[in-house]
Amino acid sequence: RDQLQIAGSSTVLPYATIVAEAFGENFDFPTPVVEGGGSGAGRKKLCEGVGENTIDIANSSSRISQSDIDTCKANGVNEIMEVRIGYDGIVFASDIAGPDFALTPADVYGALAAQVVKDGALVANAAAKWSDVNGALPAQDILAFIPGTKHGTREVFDIKLLEAGCKATGAYDLFFAASTGADEAAKKADAVKACHGVRTDGKSVDIDGDYTETLSRIAANKTAVGVFGLSFYENNMDKLKVATIDGIVPSVETISKGEYPVSRPLYFYVKKAHIGVIPGLQEYIDFFVSDDMAGPGGPLAAYGLVPDPELAATQAAVAAGTPMGPLE
Amino acid sequence: MKDQVTENRVQTDTSKISAKKAQVYYGENHAIKDVDVEILDKTVTAFIGPSGCGKSTFLRCLNRMNDTIPSCRVEGKILLDGEDIYDARVDPVQLRAKVGMVFQKPNPFPKSIYDNVAYGPKIHGLTRNKAELDAVVESCLRKAALWGEVKDRLTSPGTGLSGGQQQRLCIARAIATSPEVLLMDEPCSALDPIATAQVEELIDELRSQFSVVIVTHSMQQAARVSQKTAFFHLGNLVEYGSTDQIFTNPKDPRTESYISGRIG
Amino acid sequence: MKDQVTENRVQTDTSKISAKKAQVYYGENHAIKDVDVEILDKTVTAFIGPSGCGKSTFLRCLNRMNDTIPSCRVEGKILLDGEDIYDARVDPVQLRAKVGMVFQKPNPFPKSIYDNVAYGPKIHGLTRNKAELDAVVESCLRKAALWGEVKDRLTSPGTGLSGGQQQRLCIARAIATSPEVLLMDEPCSALDPIATAQVEELIDELRSQFSVVIVTHSMQQAARVSQKTAFFHLGNLVEYGSTDQIFTNPKDPRTESYISGRIG
C-alpha cells in the first residue's frame, strides 16, 4: 500500500482530515486515508500488529490505557509514539434565540445529577427549572443533551463538571460518608461513581450520535441546552448561544490560557515500526505538528483546536522519533 | 325421468335470463356473436357445440365472471329477471350470489374439504350456527355424491382429491349457496357413469326450484337432463329450442350434422 | 374400427410395462393396493373405474410423476421393458421421455401455443432446424385436431384457450416427443364428439408404434379404442383382460355391476 492509514477518534477526525488534505496537496505522497470509528477501535486497530495491513496512526481523544499498551506489546507493537496535538474545548450552548446561561459546575451538578444535596442530605433531584437550581439562571425547563457514555467527551463532562460540581455542593462528602467501601480508596471510588450519576427522568438526555444530532435536537426543542465541542460551536455560532462556565466565555484563547475549565487533550499514536517503511509517515507527523498546521494561527486553530502551549517539545520529540515511555 | 320432464314443462315459461344481441370479444377475437336467448325459470337448459365454440364464454357472461379476464369485453344486453346485469348499478357480487357457477376445470380452494363447501354459506351468512353449517355441508356433499368418499377426511385439503372428486366438490360448493340460477360448465366430464347419474339426478331436483344451465359434450346427457337446448357454433347461437325438437327435428343443417355425427 | 382392432391384436403380445404388487400410499392413505398388471406393447389399454378409485394414481406411477407429490410413496416393482423404473440408477428424466403423459386437468405452459408443443422436441433435440420443428408442431397439432382452430394464433398464450382446446394442446404436446408409451388421463373429457373421434383415431394410429394407456369414464370409448381393459375399484385392480372379454363376459361381480350400470 502506498498511502498512510489513520483511524480513531471522531473528535480528532476533522483535524486529521485537514492535515491529510494539505499533506496530499503539498507533498508527493498520496493523501492519507483517515477513518473515524472511535478512539477505542482506532487504538485496537493500531495494536493489532505490525505490517502493511494494519494502520499506522491511531487518533485518540483520550490517553492510551495500559491495557491497550499491553495488547500492543502482545501483538509485537513495541514502540508507540504519543503525539499530543492540542486541546478540545467542551462547551454548553443553547438556541440562539433563548436566554443567556452563566453556569458553574455546581449549577450543572444541581440540574443534572441524580442526587443532590438538600438541607444537608442527599435527595433525588427534583429540580424542574434552571431557576430552581440557581435563582440567577433563567426560569426555563431543564432539558440537557449530554454526550452518550461512549463518547470521550462524556468523561470530561463527568470529571470537569459533575465531579467538580459534586465537590462544590458538598455532595461528594455525603457520598463519601455514605459509602460502605472497605478503605479510603474504595470509598473515594464509590463517591466519584455516585457523583457521576445523571438523573434518568428525561431531563438529561444522552446523545449517542454526533454534535450535529445535538444541534438538530436543540432545533426541535428550543429550550434545551446541549454539550458541544468548541470547534463545532464555532462553526455554528449563528445558531447557538454559548454558556459561560464560572463566568468565562469559552474560546481558543481562554482555553489555552487555562481559564476555561472544561477541555481535554487530543492525541495521536504512531506505530514506530512503520516509520521508514510506509512512505510519508514521518513527513506526515512532522507536518502535523509543524507550526504551519498545529500552531496558533494555523488552520487547525482556525477550526477550533486549542493549540498546545508545549508544541515545540512535541515537535522535537516527533522529529527525534521518541517513543512514549510507560504511563505515569 | 323423461315423463317427469314433460310433466314439469308447463310451469316453466317465465324467462329468467335473456340475452339480447350479446357479443363477447377477447381483444380482437370475436368469440360470441349476436346471441339472443331466453333461459327459462325452473328449466334445465343445455349448451352444446363443438369445443371452442364459445359455450364457456357465454356461460361466464351470465354471471359476469368475464369481468376477471382483462382482455374480455361484453356488448349487448343480458337481462336477469328483466334487469340488465351489465348495468352500472348492478353489484356483480349480488349477481353472482344469485347466479352460481361450476367451472370447467375443477378449482377447489387449497382449504379443507369442509371449508370448501362451507365457504359460500359462511360469506353469505346463510347459517346461524355451526350445527346448521355442518348440516348444509353434509347435505351438499351428499347431493354431489361425494359424501361417502370424503366423510372421513373432511379436514384434509380439497386439492388432494382425485379429478372427479374435485369436480364433485366444486358442485357441492356451488349448490351450498342455493343460487337462483346455476351455471354448470361440463360438470360431469370427469365423472364415472354412476356419479354422473347422481349429478344428473341432482340437476333434475334443482330444477324444481331454480333454473340450471349446463354445458355438456354428451348429447345423451343433454337429452336426458335438459328441457331446452342451445347449439353453438363458431360463436353463433345456431339453434335454440326444446330439447326434443333439437334432437329429433333440428332446423339448421349445422345442428343436424353435429347431432348426427354423434358418437358420444 | 372394431375389425381393425382384432386384426392388430396378434402382433402385440410382448409386455411393455409390468407392475408387480404395486402399492401407493398418500401419507397414511393406501390408494393403490397390490396391483399386478402387464401392459402390452403396441396395444391400447384402458383403465376404467369409479371416480377416486386410483386410476390417475396408478397412471402417475408408471412414469414416476408421483415423485413430485411429497406425501406419496410407491412400493412394489414396476418394470419398463424388464427394468425396474424405481431403481436408483434410473434417470426419471429419461423414463419420462419414453413414457409421456397427458394429465387429467389440462395444464398448458403459460407460453405461446407454439412453444407449448415445441418444448418437448426442443429439449430432446428431436429436430434439426426450425423448419423441422415447425413441421413437428404442425403435425402434432393436426393429429390432436387443434390445428384448424389455432393455426392463426400460434403465438398467443396456451392458457387463453378454451377447456377442450387446452386438453388437445396437452395431447399435442405429449405426442410431440414421440414417447414409447403414452399415458392419457381422460384425454377426451372436455371434447365434443367429433374431436373425441379424432383423438380416438389418433390413439389408434399411435398404437401401431407405441403402447397407449388411457383412463376413461366412457365405457363406449374404452370399448371402441382399447384392446385391453383394466377395472379398478377402491384401489384394487379388480379385473384385467381383453376389452371384449371385460365388456361381454366380466368375471368379477364388481366389474359386472359397474359395467351394467352404464349410462355414459
Add this chain to the structure above:
Amino acid sequence: MNLGLLVTVILVLAIAGWIIGRQRAVASVKGDIRKLHSLPGYYGHIVFLATAVPSLLVVVLWILVQPALIESRVANLIKPSDIPEGSSQSLVMADVRRIANGLDAVVAAGLPEDQLASMRADFSDVRGRLAGVGVAIGSNVSNSVFIAAKEYRSAIKSSAMMMTVAALAIALAGLAWSLTRIRPEFRARNATERFTMSLLIASSLIAVLTTVGIVASLLFESIHFFSIYPASKFFFSTVWNPKFGGGSDLGILPLIWGTLYVSFIALLVAVPVGLMSAIYLSEYASKSVRAVVKPLIEVLAGIPTIVYGLFALITVGPLIRDWIAMPTGLGNSSSSVMTAGIVMGIMVIPFVSSLSDDIINAVPQSLRDGSLGLGATPSETVRQVVLPAALPGIVGAVLLAASRAIGETMIVVMGAGAAARLSLNPFEAMTTVTVKIVSQLTGDTEFASPETLVAFALGLTLFVLTLVLNIVALVIVRKYREQYE
C-alpha cells in the same frame, strides 16, 4: 503472460472446445441428433467445463499458494540483522515487495535487465531511482533487502511462467480428454446437471458458512466478555448504564425490550400499510397504476436511513410530542419509541408491499374465479382465499421487514433516543440492541473493556433471539400454509 491474458486464453480454448464438442457430438451420429443421449449443446458444455474448470481452479490455487511459498523462500535471504529494531520480518517483506514492484517500473522505464542484475544497493541510489518512477520507499535500502527483492522478482516471474504452462497444459488435457469421451450414448446432460447441482449446493453452503462465520466471530469476544462480566447480570439485570471508567451496569433486558417494542410498532405500521398496498396493487389497481406505484413505493426502501432519522427527529418527533404525548400527559420527550417505530414502519413498507404483491400475484386466477363465482366480494376473496394461499411468502416478507427493523440504528438513535429503559409507555425514549452494538463498538472506550466487548455479547444474544422468533414463524407457516395446485 499476465493473468488476464491467461484467463482469456483458457476461456477461448473452452469456447472453442464447446463448439468442437458440439460438432463432434453431432458428427458422431451423422447429423441425426435424435440418436444422441442429450442435446448437442450439452456435449459442448461438458467440453467447456472440462477445459475451463480444472485449469482455472489451478490458477486460483496457484495464486493463493504462491505468495506464501515465494515469501518463505525469499525470507531466508534476509538475515535477522537486517531487520531493524522494533520492526518485523513482515515489514521488511513489505519493503521487499515494494522494491520488487518498483524494479518492474524501473525496467519498464528503460533499464536493461542485465544492468539491473549487476546493480547493488550499496553502490547506487536505489531509493532515488525508485522515487524517479514514482515508487516511494520509506527508508534507504540495504543490500540484502535489495538482493531479496531481486530474488523475489525473479521468483514471481518464474512462478508466473510455471503457472501459465501448467494451466494451459491442464486446459488442453481437459479439452482432449473430454473430446475423446464424446459418444452418442454419453450422458452429457446428466453430467452438466451434476456440475450445475454442485454449484447450486455450493451456493447454499455460503449461507451456512456465513452463519458459522458470524457465530464464530461473535463467540470469541463474547466469551471474553463473560469472563470479565457476570453473565447473570448481563441477562437478568434491568439496568443498562455503561460508564467510562468501569463499574458499568450492562443489563440486556431494557435493550431487548426496546428492540421488541420499536420493531413491534414498526410492524404495526408497515404490515397493514404494506399488505393493504400490496392487495390494492395486485387485486384492484390497473396495470398502469401498478407499474408506477410499485417502484415508487420501493424508493422508500432505498432512501438512506439518515434521512429517516432526521425525519423522525425534526418532523415526526415534535409532532407526536405536541399533538399526542403532551395533551394526553404521557410524556414530553420528542424522541420516543412511537416516533422511531412509525418512521421505521414507513421505511419497511416496501418490504411488505412489494414482496407480498409478487406472491399474491402468483396465486392462480382460477382460485379467485372460484371464490368470485360463489358470490364473494373481491375483498372476501382476498382475505379468505388469496391471502391464505400466499401466506408463506407474506410471512417471509413480514419477517424480512422485521429483520430490517431489528437491525436498524440511525432511526432509533435519532427517533427513539439512546436511553435504555424498561417502560410500557410508547411515548418515552428507549433504545435497541443494535444501536448499542454500534455505539459500544465505535465509541471512545477501550476495546478490551467490558463496555466495548458487550457489543459482541449483545450481537450473539440478538442472534439467538431472532433465531427463536424465526423458528416460531416457520412453525406457524407450516401449520397454516395452504398449498394450491
Add this chain to the structure above:
Amino acid sequence: MTVEASLFTLDAKTKARKTAEARFRLYGVVAIAVALLALLWLLISILSGGLPAFRQTMLTYPVTLEEAVLDKSGTRDPVALSKVTTVAYTKILATSLAAVIAEKGIAPEGMTDKDVADMISQESAATLRSKVLADPALIGTTIDFTALASGRIDGYLKGRVSRESAALDKNVSPVQLELADNLQKAGILDKRFNWGFLTAPDASDKRPEAAGLGVAIIGSFYMMLVVLVLSLPIGVAASIYLEEFAPKNRLTDIIEVNIANLAAVPSIVYGILGLAVFINFMHLPQSAPIVGGLVLTLMTLPRIIIPTRAALKAVPPSIRDAALGVGASKLQTVFHHVLPLAMPGILTGMIIGLAQALGETAPLLLIGMVAFVRDFPGGLPGGLFDPAAALPVQVYNWTNRGDPGFVERASGAIIVLLVFLVIMNAAAIYLRRKFERRW
C-alpha cells in the same frame, strides 16, 4: 333469498358487504396514499435541501502568477517549484482578487485583506498549484482563473447565510457579504452548475465548498458491481437448491430458519465478520471496495434468498408437472418454466436487497470504508483493491461535520444516491414488468 329482489337494489346484507368491500378498497387506497405521501414528503425535503448542492459559487478573475513568489530561482526546476506550498498560492489568489477589487473600486467600507483572502476557498490554491506544476510556463503570466468561493459566501448566495447571522459568526463578516454583492454585480462572482460535486473527491471540514462525490461514486459503483455479480447468482442458485432440490428434512429446515435469521442480523455484525474473515484472515486491504462489496454481498444474500424462495414456492406445481411430464429434467423444468414465473419476485428481492446494500454504512464502519479518501481508486479490476469511499459513507460523514455547508452537501449526496439507485433498479423494474403475468 327471494326471487323478486331486484339486482338494482341491494338487500341489507349485500349492502353491508358492499360497504365492507368499499372500506377494504379504501384501506388499500389509504395505505398507498400513506406510503406515497411519506415518500413525497421525504423527497421534497431531500430535494429542497440538496438541490442547492448542485450549484456552486465561483469567482472568475485574472490571476497574476508572480515569478518572485512562485519561482524565486527562476530556473523552473520542478523540485524547487514543488517546494512552494499552497500558502504562497493562497496569497497570490488573494492579492490578485484585491487588485481586481481595487481596480473596479468596489471595496466596501472597512474591508481588510483577510476579508478578501477569506472569500476564496483554500481548495483553489491547491488547484492553482497543480495547474502551475503541470505547466511551469504559466509562471509570470496572468491567467483567467475560476476559483471556488468560500463556503460561507456560497451560503450567502444560497440564502443560508444572512447579514444577521454573519454578524454572529466568526467565520464570516458582513463586510464580506457586501463585498460578495459588489463582486456579483461586477460579474466576478456567480453561481454555476457544480460539476465538482460529482467529480471531485471529498474535502476536509474546512472546505465544504470543495467537497465532492467523485471517489464515493466510484467506490459505490465498484461495490455494487461486486454485490450484483455475486449476490444475485449465488442467491438465486441457493434458493433454487433449497426450494426445488434439497430433501425436505430437519437439516433443510435448519438452513431455512437460519437464512431467515441471517436477514435479522444487524448489518454491523456483518462488518465484524468481514473484518475477521476478509481483512484479518484473507489479508485483503482495508478501505477497499472489494471488501465492502463482499461484506455487502453476504449481507444481501439472505435478503435475496428469502423472496426468491417465496417466489419459487408460489409457482403452481401443475407447471412443474407439465414440464416433467414431457421429459424435462428437474433443472430444465426450473430454468425453463419455474424461474421465469418466479422472476418478478426474484427481481423485487434484488431491488430491495440492493437498495439496502447501496445505502448501508454500518458494516463499512469496521472495514475502514467510513474514511476520508481523497485519491481516486484505479480502474477495474485493480481499483477494487484501492481505498475508496462510498455514497452512504459520504452522507454519513458529511452529516456529522460541523460546518453547516455540509448539510446541503449531504442532501445533495442523497439525491445522487437515489439517482444511482433508480438507475441500478431501472432494468430490474423493467424486466419485472415483462415477466409479470397471471396464470
